[in-house]
Amino acid sequence: MKTAIATVCLSGGLDEKLLAIAAAGFKGVEIFENDLLSFNGTPKDVRHAAEDLGLTIVTFQPFRDFEGMPADKRERDFVRAERKFDLMAELGCDLLMVCSNVSPESAGGIDRAAEDFHALGERAAKRGMRVGFEALAWGRHINDYRDAWEVVRRAGHASVGLVLDSFHILSRKTDLKALTAVPRDRIFLVQLADAPVLEMDFLSWSRHFRNFPGQGDFPVLDFMIALQQTGYDGLLSLEIFNDQFRAGSARSVAIDGHRSLIWLLDQMGGSAPSLPPRALCLGTEFIEFAMDEATEPSFNALMRGLGFARSGVHKSKSVTRWSQGGINLVANTEKEGFAHSYYITHGTAVCALGLRVDDAAATLRRARGLLDQPFQQAVGPGELEIPAVRGVGGSLMYFIDPASKLARVWDIEFEPTGETAPDAGLTVVDHISQSMHYEEMLTWLLFYSSLLNLDKVPAQDVLDPGGLVKSQVVRSADGAVRIILNASQSSRTQSSRFLSEVFGSGVQHIALATDDIFATVAKLRENGVPLLRIPENYYDDLEARTGLSGDELDRLKSLDILYDRDGTSEYFQVYTHTFEDRFFFEVVQRRNYTGFGAANASIRLAAQTRLAQQID
Numbered sequence: 232m233k234t235a236i237a238t239v240c241l242s243g244g245l246d247e248k249l250l251a252i253a254a255a256g257f258k259g260v261e262i263f264e265n266d267l268l269s270f271n272g273t274p275k276d277v278r279h280a281a282e283d284l285g286l287t288i289v290t291f292q293p294f295r296d297f298e299g300m301p302a303d304k305r306e307r308d309f310v311r312a313e314r315k316f317d318l319m320a321e322l323g324c325d326l327l328m329v330c331s332n333v334s335p336e337s338a339g340g341i342d343r344a345a346e347d348f349h350a351l352g353e354r355a356a357k358r359g360m361r362v363g364f365e366a367l368a369w370g371r372h373i374n375d376y377r378d379a380w381e382v383v384r385r386a387g388h389a390s391v392g393l394v395l396d397s398f399h400i401l402s403r404k405t406d407l408k409a410l411t412a413v414p415r416d417r418i419f420l421v422q423l424a425d426a427p428v429l430e431m432d433f434l435s436w437s438r439h440f441r442n443f444p445g446q447g448d449f450p451v452l453d454f455m456i457a458l459q460q461t462g463y464d465g466l467l468s469l470e471i472f473n474d475q476f477r478a479g480s481a482r483s484v485a486i487d488g489h490r491s492l493i494w495l496l497d498q499m500g501g502s503a504p505s506l507p508p509r510a511l512c513l514g515t516e517f518i519e520f521a522m523d524e525a526t527e528p529s530f531n532a533l534m535r536g537l538g539f540a541r542s543g544v545h546k547s548k549s550v551t552r553w554s555q556g557g558i559n560l561v562a563n564t565e566k567e568g569f570a571h572s573y574y575i576t577h578g579t580a581v582c583a584l585g586l587r588v589d590d591a592a593a594t595l596r597r598a599r600g601l602l603d604q605p606f607q608q609a610v611g612p613g614e615l616e617i618p619a620v621r622g623v624g625g626s627l628m629y630f631i632d633p634a635s636k637l638a639r640v641w642d643i644e645f646e647p648t649g650e651t652a653p654d655a656g657l658t659v660v661d662h663i664s665q666s667m668h669y670e671e672m673l674t675w676l677l678f679y680s681s682l683l684n685l686d687k688v689p690a691q692d693v694l695d696p697g698g699l700v701k702s703q704v705v706r707s708a709d710g711a712v713r714i715i716l717n718a719s720q721s722s723r724t725q726s727s728r729f730l731s732e733v734f735g736s737g738v739q740h741i742a743l744a745t746d747d748i749f750a751t752v753a754k755l756r757e758n759g760v761p762l763l764r765i766p767e768n769y770y771d772d773l774e775a776r777t778g779l780s781g782d783e784l785d786r787l788k789s790l791d792i793l794y795d796r797d798g799t800s801e802y803f804q805v806y807t808h809t810f811e812d813r814f815f816f817e818v819v820q821r822r823n824y825t826g827f828g829a830a831n832a833s834i835r836l837a838a839q840t841r842l843a844q845q846i847d
């Protein structure tokens with residue numbers, strides 16, 4: 232299928248939009264009338280700009296309030312349409328998109344509308360043009376694609392066809408069965424959009440909250456499967472009205488759009504060349520921190536306090552491996568290379584995540600196919616070239632797999648120190664939380680879920696003393712990898728302050744798992760690791776909420792452990808202080824619990840804010 236995108240999806244002027252659309256690899260573009268009106272040039276200039284970029288203008292839209300108008304208005308509408316045809320002739324575009332009438336002056340009646348479309352089709356045909364009819368979800372008389380199809384069918388004109396828009400259909404939960412019976416050559420254009428499920432009027436929902444397939448909650452795949460049954464192999468065009476997209480970078484939004492279509496077609500088994508499947512995530516192999524030598528001693532002290540052993544040093548670089556259970560934390564104090572440049576920009580920070588996947592080379596191939604950004608840097612003799620792509624905030628995501636020699640990276644690149652340490656019972660990385668700009672959230676949601684076999688769970692709002700934080704989890708079905716994306720529109724929340732202090736998006740906290748939180752906390756205390764103090768009120772409330780016994784509550788309270796329960800499953804959490812105002816660790820124990828202690832998040836955020844104020 233041929234793919235296209237509407238200019239309305241992107242920010243900037245029409246010329247910038249066309250550049251971004253071409254750069255993202257699209258071959259088709261829908262021109263929105265407003266973009267043309269505000270363009271400083273003639274329609275012919277637009278045509279040439281598009282041609283120079285290898286873009287075909289697939290439709291001109293929208294043409295509003297046409298069908299079912301009273302006689303005097305009807306004639307004027309035909310004159311209006313002829314003007315659009317003039318304009319389209321200059322643009323080099325042959326399809327006018329007409330959306331269903333919302334005017335209170337319009338009358339209903341399928342036959343009446345069909346007559347209007349037949350007449351419009353006659354006029355279009357004389358000019359070698361076509362018209363497509365789309366049912367808006369809020370159309371006055373026609374708001375269902377089945378009625379729009381009946382109008383097109385009865386119009387009985389080869390130049391009149393149907394436009395299907397997944398938003399209008401899925402927002403109304405219209406049955407998809409009738410779609411399968413529409414002859415494919417009667418469908419002139421298919422517009423795709425996803426959206427979050429919201430309780431609001433269709434118009435506001437559509438104009439502000441649409442997003443790319445895979446970013447929202449709509450069953451876009453079901454829509455595509457119904458469409459596939461018609462045999463349709465024409466244009467698939469993204470038409471997304473979204474406030475964040477219109478505030479974001481046109482280039483990166485256009486790439487997100489193309490990525491979403493590639494992934495959607497991939498899910499239908501129709502992608503060519505075919506992509507390797509989404510990478511199966513087996514766990515977090517390592518987390519790499521960029522820092523300078525001045526910071527290293529306090530980082531080392533924290534590592535020792537948490538029960539990590541300095542298990543290896545890199546054979547040729549100033550990189551140290553700290554390990555405990557199945558966790559590897561890597562401190563990089565190199566004076567050149569990627570980690571160093573990351574440090575220069577962000578200060579002490581997580582510069583890379585290493586994920587264990589089923590097939591690292593295939594993951595990189597899939598990343599390329601999805602227009603992700605592969606990363607390579609010169610490797611020294613004897614070093615492995617670990618497949619990597621750019622992730623959140625310019626950080627890297629490396630891929631290691633058990634089958635290739637990448638599995639032996641620690642033996643190949645590191646010299647064991649032979650040092651051991653009394654561990655604190657930490658076993659694996661439980662989850663990683665990344666803070667980002669609000670506008671970036673959908674980008675990274677799509678990045679993770681298109682490349683990796685991670686699925687999103689419904690987003691949550693968390694109350695921070697500085698405002699609301701939106702929290703979106705992606706995770707593998709077995710919990711081997713869990714990533715939390717946090718963003719806030721308030722500049723006063725912890726996640727927003729992180730962005731300004733660390734100069735960009737990145738990892739803000741890392742949760743490590745234990746099988747016995749009480750033993751682990753005892754060990755951390757013994758090692759002198761300060762933990763976040765939790766106010767007494769929390770435990771009073773916990774008593775009321777959970778009915779834990781006095782002894783159990785006392786035990787939690789004495790160790791500053793947060794607790795959550797879901798049926799019979801249980802969750803325990805403690806937090807370290809924040810390292811140099813940057814990131815912190817969490818220790819968690821799960822007993823069949825799959826959440827993240829959302830009920831405790833606001834308590835934790837308030838306690839951290841209080842602590843930061845004391846320290847500042």
Ligand code: MG
Binds near residue numbers: 365396422470
């Ligand atoms: Mg539409």
Ligand code: MG
Binds near residue numbers: 662664827
């Ligand atoms: Mg957490």
